[in-house]
Amino acid sequence: MSIALLFIGLIVLLLCGVPIAISLGLSSLAYVMLATDDSPIIIAQKLFDTMEHTTLLAIPFFILSSNFLTTGGVSARLIDFAKSLVGWMHGGLALAGVVSCMFFAAISGSSPATVVAIGSILIPGMIKAGYDQRYAVGVIATAGSMGILIPPSIPMIVYADAVEESVGKMFIAGILPGILMGVLLLLATWLVARHKKMPRHEWQGARYMFKSLGRAFSGLLLIGIVVGGIYGGIFTPTEAAAVAAVYSAFIALFVHKDMGFKDIPKVMLDSAKMTAIIMFIIACAMIFAHVLTEQQVPQNLARAVIEQKLSPWSFLLLVNVILWFAGDFMEPSSILLILAPLFHPIALSLGIDPIHLGIIMTTNMEVGMITPPVGLNLYVAAGLTGMSLGAVTRAALPWMLVLILALVLITYIPWFSLYLVHVLY
Numbered sequence: 001m002s003i004a005l006l007f008i009g010l011i012v013l014l015l016c017g018v019p020i021a022i023s024l025g026l027s028s029l030a031y032v033m034l035a036t037d038d039s040p041i042i043i044a045q046k047l048f049d050t051m052e053h054t055t056l057l058a059i060p061f062f063i064l065s066s067n068f069l070t071t072g073g074v075s076a077r078l079i080d081f082a083k084s085l086v087g088w089m090h091g092g093l094a095l096a097g098v099v100s101c102m103f104f105a106a107i108s109g110s111s112p113a114t115v116v117a118i119g120s121i122l123i124p125g126m127i128k129a130g131y132d133q134r135y136a137v138g139v140i141a142t143a144g145s146m147g148i149l150i151p152p153s154i155p156m157i158v159y160a161d162a163v164e165e166s167v168g169k170m171f172i173a174g175i176l177p178g179i180l181m182g183v184l185l186l187l188a189t190w191l192v193a194r195h196k197k198m199p200r201h202e203w204q205g206a207r208y209m210f211k212s213l214g215r216a217f218s219g220l221l222l223i224g225i226v227v228g229g230i231y232g233g234i235f236t237p238t239e240a241a242a243v244a245a246v247y248s249a250f251i252a253l254f255v256h257k258d259m260g261f262k263d264i265p266k267v268m269l270d271s272a273k274m275t276a277i278i279m280f281i282i283a284c285a286m287i288f289a290h291v292l293t294e295q296q297v298p299q300n301l302a303r304a305v306i307e308q309k310l311s312p313w314s315f316l317l318l319v320n321v322i323l324w325f326a327g328d329f330m331e332p333s334s335i336l337l338i339l340a341p342l343f344h345p346i347a348l349s350l351g352i353d354p355i356h357l358g359i360i361m362t363t364n365m366e367v368g369m370i371t372p373p374v375g376l377n378l379y380v381a382a383g384l385t386g387m388s389l390g391a392v393t394r395a396a397l398p399w400m401l402v403l404i405l406a407l408v409l410i411t412y413i414p415w416f417s418l419y420l421v422h423v424l425y
Contacts, residue, residue: 003295006031010288020331021277024338025284028291038294046287056282058157058167060275061241065222066108067267067274068248073258074219075117078103081209081216086186088203091193093129094139097122098189101143102182105150107222107244111369115144115380123384130199133385134395135192141381141392142399143185145369148332148362150178152226152241155365158282158333159358162289162340166355167237168230169421170362173355175227176416177363181406188402218251231424278333285337293341312350316360316411319343323361327368331376335368336361359417363410367403370396 009030013023029043069075082099089095100118108114119140126136148155151171160167192198213220225247226240235243252259259267310318326335340361347357369377372393382392410416 003292003297005035006288006291006295014330020334021281021284024281024288024334028284028287031291036294042290043287046290047283056157056161056279058152058238058241059154059278060271061238061245062108062152062154062157063110063274063278064267064271065241065244065248066110066113067271068245068252068259069104069108069219069222070113070117071252071259071263071267073256074107074216074248074251075100075104076121077212077216077256078219079118079121081212081220083201084204084209084212087201089190089193090200091131091189091198092201093122093126093131094136094189094193094198095186097126097136097140098143098182098185101140101146102150102178103216103220103223105144105147105178106152107219107226107248108147110154111145111147111366112376112380114147115141115377116384118144119381119384123381132196133387134391135196135198137381137385137387137392138395138397138399139185139189141377141396142370142403143182144380145366145377145403146178146181146185148366148369149174149181149359151175152237152244153362154278155332155336155362156358157237159336159340159361162286162337163344163354163358165358169355169425170358171227171230171237172420172424173359173417174362175420177359177406177410180409180416181363181366181403184402184406185399188399192398218255222247281331281333282337285334289337289341292338297342310350312352313412315346315350316352319357319360320364320407320411323364324367324371327364327371327375332365332368335365353414353418355421356414356417360407360411363403363407367400367407370400370403 006027009027010023013027014020018026029040032038032043033040079096079100082096082103083092086092086095086099097118100122101114104114104117108117123136123140127133147153151174153171153174156170156174157167159165160170222244226244229235229240229243230237253261322339323335326339343357343361344354347354369375372378372389378389378392378396382389
């Protein structure tokens with residue numbers, strides 16, 4: 001029976017409104033039972049085997065770290081420091097939002113958490129200061145998506161686990177693309193702010209800047225602990241995630257003291273809920289990927305592409321088009337787990353570095369976070385502001401073009417992804 005029935009089943013379930021994880025699991029189970037001689041027990045075994053991957057242990061720890069940072073007031077200190085750096089320019093609060101999102105992305109690993117932590121403070125502040133609401137929402141919703149690209153990044157962990165590549169190399173490879181994305185967003189934000197004569201704030205002086213740096217230092221130090229620890233060989237990415245969780249709890253409880261012990265149960269419960277959701281999606285997506293592998297889909301696809309004699313340039317264009325379409329309807333972890341094993345052997349056959357491919361796929365996931373109808377950042381921003389999903393989408397559209405420009409540069413200039421990897425490894 002044709003493997004196309006597997007995809008038809010998945011699409012039908014998604015169109016019926018069935019959650020993505022259940023759609024993946026049910027379509028895989030139905031195909032195994034109806035179209036193969038395999039026992040359905042394989043599905044159950046694969047479901048639990050997925051949870052035994054050591055690499056995936058980093059996910060709950062980074063989620064826990066992010067929740068401690070969000071609850072513990074680190075975001076407010078990062079925003080204050082960012083304002084001291086760029087607040088004096090046209091659109092200073094918007095620029096501070098982009099810088100704050102870069103900082104928080106580098107210590108949280110989560111795109112929605114970045115939008116919540118920064119947007120809940122800055123969006124009301126920008127509107128109160130005279131900024132257009134659509135401008136404020138568009139900037140923060142888009143900048144928050146850098147939580148996927150700037151390491152540590154949960155989608156990077158998922159990709160590395162799916163194709164058995166190094167998480168550490170993926171983290172290092174994401175640094176320069178993340179900076180490139182941030183610089184382009186800063187430039188676009190400043191140009192629009194200057195054209196529209198957005199408010200600017202008085203320079204507070206170097207003394208205030210260093211004072212705000214001191215208040216934000218404990219949060220910024222986490223970036224050095226995670227990235228420096230992995231690069232220095234002190235601990236693995238999974239161990240780095242555990243260290244980040246413990247450190248985040250320590251600074252929230254004992255350094256900043258913005259949260260008390262009574263808040264810990266809620267933080268733990270919220271983290272457990274998010275972990276359960278993500279891990280269930282990953283488990284069901286791995287079942288789907290297992291069925292594809294058993295039916296020789298990746299191998300046949302790679303053979304077909306090679307026979308078509310696609311150039312690396314045209315293959316990467318095809319990858320971006322497919323990921324753009326998939327990002328409109330599916331959650332990032334599911335896309336990576338299904339498509340990464342398909343693209344990986346083809347990329348190897350064409351001489352494309354798998355780490356570079358991983359950064360391209362991760363960047364596409366970033367664009368998908370602000371692409372309807374499944375763009376999670378759009379829903380988060382709508383919830384923070386009370387705007388409709390359509391209004392938030394229109395607000396984010398100009399900034400999405402900036403992300404697409406960055407995606408093109410990252411896709412066709414491998415230097416951004418591979419330079420630090422070659423230097424440090």
